[in-house]
Amino acid sequence: MSATPVVQREITDEAIAAERIELARSWAQARGVIGFLSEVDHKRIGLRFIITALAFFALGGVLAALMRIQLSVPENAFLGPDLYNQIFTMHGTTMMFLFAVPVFEGLGLYFVPLMVGARTIALPRLAAFGYWMFLFGGVFLYVSFVLNIGPDNGWFSYVPLAGPEFGPGKRADTWAQLITFTEVASLVGAIVIIVTIFKYRRPGMTLDRMPIFPWAELVTNFMIIFAMPAVMLASTALILDRLVGTHFFNQAQGGDPILYQHLFWFFGHPEVYLIFLPAQGLMSTLIQTFSGRPIVGYAALVTSLVATAFMGFGLWVHHMFAAGLPEIGASFFTAASMMIAIPSGVQIFCWIATLWSGKVRFEVPLLYALGYFAIFIIGGMTGLMVASVPLDLQVHDTYFVVAHLHYVLIGGAVFPLFGALHYWFPKFTGRMPGHRLGMIGFWLMFAGFNLTFFPMHQLGLDGMPRRVYTYLPGLGWETLNLAATAGAVAMVLAVVSIVINVIVSMRSGEVAAANPWDASTLEWSTSSPPPPYNFHPATVVASRDPLWEDPPDQPIIDGIRTDRREVLVTRLLDAEPDHRYHSPLPNVWPFMTALFVSIMLIASMYTPWAVVWGSIPPTITLIAWFWPRRKEVDDETHPVEKARPRLDEATGPA
Amino acid sequence: MLYAGIIGTPLLWLAAVQTGYVLAYQACDARSTAWVIVPTLAAIAMVTGLTLIAWRGHRRAQGGRLPLPILGVLAVGMASLMVIVMAASAIAPMMLNPCD
């Protein structure tokens, strides 16, 4: 590694101002339609992910509201059985694939570089490609729904119901291809975030000092890498069975539907944790800031995140307890499902200790975090109940499971997410979110949520099955269903009040300072919203909470060129400076590639040959994407002879 | 040595879960839960061994020979948790009949 000396030098405010002007030019965000499609700024891509995912959340919410209207009274004729099947499938698919995973991917793309003190993300064009795939996939799903080819076999699309024999038409194909879209988007996003965390951390930010949210994103994205291929295989094999006559899941020809379940849940269970873990990172962030003290048990929290991630891969069979597997085999998964409460519990105790010993400020984001405690812990408790085989068999496919999973996912992920969006609102927009409407939104959400889902525990124990479009009067389910529908109305009102708060605050909210909540992490060290180049000047990090604990005379990082998009690449463990790197410029080809890949995927639902001819255009656009432009060539190593003297520094271990 | 704890113990646990799951069929055929219990106990022994290795690595890291104390905590924490998890998975096979 080269020596990177700390020197004493004069640096004037005028010089910094001049550098900022040059940086603003080098990192200028693109303009116009082509510019919009070419964007590689991580904040814009992240925000697009977040906004698009929230739009799908709203759509999924509307579908949920329709279901609640249908179920509010017995023998209701508001929705027919066929439409109801489509709606609950669309609701689950939307919330899992188009909302929960992408929204945390978006938060990661926006905040990971800011929290680790980087200028941008690694591989920004790949992130842009991921966004367009996600958007096109979501639009494809909803257009299909409108055209009456929306999926209708549940969000896990089990065979044989979704297989060629019992699932005629295109509906299950739509589901299978949607999976390909969203998984491609998540997988490329995962690579981007992992590489950013590994190689773009600010000097001084050793892994030991990295904030918890980037840790959670790191762990989550590794889970994506190992989990998502399973569902891609499952959905590809499903579509092959349906379209070209393979027999992966055809019992009569040596296939096995249980294979589908294994592949699906090998993804599906980690999926729950990869929604939940980033939210755990958000919890730590919110609790630390609003307790006004460093988080208690940093190492324990990190260990819990990593442990949860590993254990998440050893639980999947607990979704298949009713499939007739040997009990001894199942008992391993029961044990693991119960033991995963340990790392979750450790985190919760760390947070309680932080709150206990801090100076707590009851701002809206913290209320959402406290809402997590109430809701998620109930969900965790019912999780322990259904982890045991006899209890699971009793409540399998009843509303008890619906209650459980919503307590886990809404309590464990949506509440921290809303808290975090509130918390980071000033960073996104430069204005403070309104307090009063925020409080109204929170309380409506909290009350509405519990009113909707708590009665479902009882409904499930009373024997009401999931995924039924109506029920007969006189079974004792009427009152609780009506209560649940009333709760859903409150949740809709909560979302409306939050949207109004966003609009009002963006227009007339108080202008936000760089660090309005007095937080400790680096995203608050730059203006709100941050400039395209994120930070200038940047100082070396000396602690876990740089804005609270770093000494004022930390060295300034200098020597990164300002006349082009240059970033500093650091070493994985200790974040020592390693080399300078030229970050890619905006480029329309990721968009074009996503467009052509989408065309290929959709066409392949109608003819398998589309995979052959359809892959030619994306190949061409990919070449255009990677082909070096003159202006992107590194003038310090072009012609390449100029690089030869530096070869020793560039090879070998750093 | 630390990676024995951070990566080794959870991978060993995942392998043990898979093995136990597959051997459950064998246990029924042979009418003996020993098919499941013995490999599980062996895996517990191995995880415990890895935990001790991780512990030694952690002690060394505290001695300042490694740059990042967090990796030591991670290794020991993960390894100890895996010992508990493995022990928990050994309980049920001891109580169940082979063909349950």
Place this chain on the structure above:
Amino acid sequence: MTTKILDVSGLPTFAFGHRSILWWATMGMILIEGTAFGLLGASYIFLKWRVPEWPPGFAPPQLVWGTATTLVVLASMIPNHLAKRAAERLDLPRTRLWIWISVLFAVGFLVTRTLEFTALNVWYDDNAYGSIVWFLLGTHTAHVVTDIIDTAVLGTMAIAGPLDAGRFVDFSENAFYYYFVVLSWLPIYALLYLAPRFI
């Protein structure tokens, strides 16, 4: 006023191996695709496990072309390695030479692979065994085709494109990825050709 400055202007603008961004991106792809291959292999074993006879109702694939592929693919690691080494020495003429020789080998690989498909003794729509065999072989072939295109584009870049040191990192990482394409073949070969005969 004077301040403490961490001056990084002396650092190089490129680095090879695990120090580079691209190495980690490639590693990410390898982990994703390795997981996919692993799960495909597990699916193969799962399907095998649930029937008494394997392959069910068909003769195992003929050894000749599969083995020929394996030999070609192993041989192709040599030019690939030489291309990687030349790239890491910024040696343009040798990089060009060995990249194109690697492409030739990969094309040869594709020829034997095509013949392999004709010698499987089963069609993908015959039964689940046929489906998983074709799926495994097809997925691996897709990797080979992609890699040929990648390598040929980089080979063209090495001749036509404006070259800076970053391109040589690309050449090196492309070769690194090819190792994965080769090494992932060996367990698949064992599964498709050896397992039905010897297990």
